Amino acid sequence: MAIRFYNSLTNQTEDFQPLEAGVVRMYSCGPTVYDFAHIGNFRSFLFADLIRRFLEVMGNDVTHIMNITDVGHMTDDHLADGGGEDKMEAAAKRLKEDKKSGKVPDGAIENPDDPYQVAQFFTDAFLEDSRKLGLKIAFEYPQNIPHATNHIQDMQEMIDELIKSGHAYVGPDGAVYYSVESFPKYGSLSGNTLDQLREGSGGRVQQNDQASKKHPADFLLWKPDQSHIMKWDSPWGMGYPGWHIECSVMARKLLGRDVIDIHTGGEDLIFPHHECEIAQSCGASGEDHFARFWMHARFLMVEGEKMSKSKGNFYTVRDVLGGKVTGREVHPAVLRYELIRSHYGSNMNFTEKGLKDSAAAVRKLNEFNAMLEAKTGGEAAEVDNSHPVLAGFLGALSDNLNISGALGVLFPWMSGPHENPQESLAVLRTINRILDVAPMEHAEELQSESSDAGGFDPAELCKGIDDARANKDYGRADELRNQLQDAGYEVRNSPEGTIATKQLA
């Protein structure tokens, strides 16, 4: 079964083979930690998670690295004078307000004026969200999730290499720039040419920002700036690194290679970020490639519109899980499923209806799992990937991660007969190593049996319904059922009597 992925570098779907058989080295651009991550961020992170889990089930040993960008970049970092507001300061300001208003609990962060504390606060929030959504890499912190600020020295070393090899220069303003003209392939990932970039820069980039650069597309590697909130000593003065260099450096260092197998990120990162990474890494290594496969997730839309704070359709993970979309709590497995069920190569439209559809699918999968577990006592048979259902499921994913095709194999199989439940359980478990929703590892139980606070006891109400029905007091039974439903429970009959399960979304 050949694995084929769409490679943004060649704009073609190509056979995927890791450089070293059975070992995959992949790098994913991670979050900036100036705020809570939103569901669009997580679509991209979950897309990387899906690749990783799929490759593992296919028998590969995958090393996955994802960075935490905690260097306090400027909002206008792309400008040569590094103007604008410091993102870390802006984050601190927000945190202080949130602390006052009680949105951030007391003690969650001691001193918002310490940028490292701000970064750690949002890093922790990111890790918490990630673990809830089943991002495997989040359980590998900190070893596989490096902080940029822990690699400043390494960045300086690469900058030095680039200067020595003629790919970088110190401008008249003292800043270190990468010279795009020194790297003929600059633009090959995004389809830009230097001429186009020069034209495109007209009118948008202010003249004085360009004065120190040899070419308008030259980008910052090190900016001497005493006033910056986070700053480090360097051969080019006290200052901070450019925002592309960290990925080149950490990928090389943690994956131990100049050429890696897969690099992922959101589509917006193709240019300039990934273009610049390639220039830096290849400039430093002399290799033809940095990553052999570049894979990019398309943007997520919300109810047909681009997500933006001003439109009010901007959701963080905690917003969605907390019920901001549906009006009731959403189980993490539902959001995970919703964010991975559509193909990464198309824009996904996040809707309330879609979320509810996903809840139904997740519930179905979990009930199927529970049925098999009960029938087998948890004893699964041995199956390998040649099992027809797995071959179909994995075969679809092998075709550039065709998740719809894969689910199109899973669902009909699920509702078919299962004469050998031990075998079926083994198949489901393998599939769930990729989907991680039935059951979701590390997540709280899907069915909360415990009684809620405030004296609301679903089990008690269920018993009341059964008693009322036994007495043919249907008015009473309906009343109790309504109470449960209003509280967000699904109510149904079973041979053991009435059962109430919490709605998943």
Place this chain on the structure above:
RNA sequence: GGUGCGGUAGCCAAGUGGCCUAAGGCGAUGGAUUGCAAAUCCAUUAUUCGCGGGUUCGAAUCCCGCUCGCACCUCCA
């Protein structure tokens, strides 16, 4: 203006030359079941694939033109 992706049923979405009179899911409708519901099960739900040409024995799938949507080219996943 440049670059890339896409327009398939009410919605999501697979299929990229014959097995397609087009997977799968959701929804809807009818039936079984139920005190009524829910859940479950069964059945039905696109002769048609943005529009117009063309190539071919044969096209949703290839070519040309048009059109609409999205994204990037500037911080953004």
